[in-house]
Amino acid sequence: MxxxxxxxxxxxxxxxxxxxxxxxxxxxxxxxxxxxxxxxxxxxxxxxxxxxxxxxxxxxxxxxxxxxxxxxxxxxxxxxxxxxxxxxxxxxxxxxRRQYVRVDVALDIALTFPESNLKTTAVTKDISSGGCAVYLPRNIRPGEHETGKALLVLPLKEGYQYLQLLFSVVRLFETGGKTGASLQFKDTSAKERQYILRFCFEQQLLLRKKGLSG
Missing domain, CATH: 2.30.110.10 (Electron Transport, Fmn-binding Protein; Chain A)
Structure with a gap:
């Protein structure tokens, strides 16, 4: 191990x-x-x-x-x-899983849904190493349990990291007049998970510095 x-x-x-x-x-x-x-x-x-x-x-x-x-x-x-x-x-x-570090953060993400023949850019609501929630444009509505591909940009302290990730749609939701989707990352590598964990920890530290967390 x-x-x-x-x-x-x-x-x-x-x-x-x-x-x-x-x-x-x-x-x-x-x-x-x-x-x-x-x-x-x-x-x-x-x-x-x-x-x-x-x-x-x-x-x-x-x-x-x-x-x-x-x-x-x-x-x-x-x-x-x-x-x-x-x-x-x-x-x-x-x-x-409940111990996964999850942070509320707006990140740019590009999504492709092959089954629905949909492509879009979106913004994340939150993210953890296991998945993320995103706000979708009004004209984009994939099916629940549909699989897709994402290009996620992580602004780490050491520089930008671009991750190409597979995902499945866990559920769709409505919040504040916006349509959102909860995505579960699939078949991510240990290195990809580590990048996301590192980003989440860096965000937590940043929030603590600002007095907004902990």
Missing amino acids: LKVGLELTLEDKDTGKRYRCKIADIKEDKIYIDYPIDLETNRTVFLLIGQGLLVDFVSDGQIPYRFSSKVTGRELGNIPMLILSVPEPEDVRKIQ
Whole structure:
């Protein structure tokens, strides 16, 4: 499940700060990671040995997992690395769907519905790694459970990320005189989910800074 190149999201147990990194190597009871990047400042951080962490990742099967770990050492070489403790298999737990991070945000999204022969641009109402809700133009009304393709633009701190995603229409809804659709992402890769999770965390941090959340 854990493998070289897998992207991890780390949460400091003491401060709640979140970081991203990748697994550089795995040996016996040690996970070697590159130096983490702070999701809020986009700068490299230096964690202390003994620091407790919550570690999130998305498996190849597109299932989010979490485990508890701590920094156990450093590896100084051509590429400096931190060493994390390896969890016991029973301590790696699935993150329930209700725990998915969802944020209210307006993002540009292009939608194609092959069954209805419809194409449109729309704006999201909210998004999580599992799907999003969008406001549709009045002349666009796909069928429930219809599948389609989306081009989503994520404005991350490190730059814009363009994701091409498959989706299915879960339901249509009316709100404030607007027609909307709840979309569930299908067959997303671990990397795509990680990009969306990172965007959601960055948005939460931004809202906290503005005093609008938490």
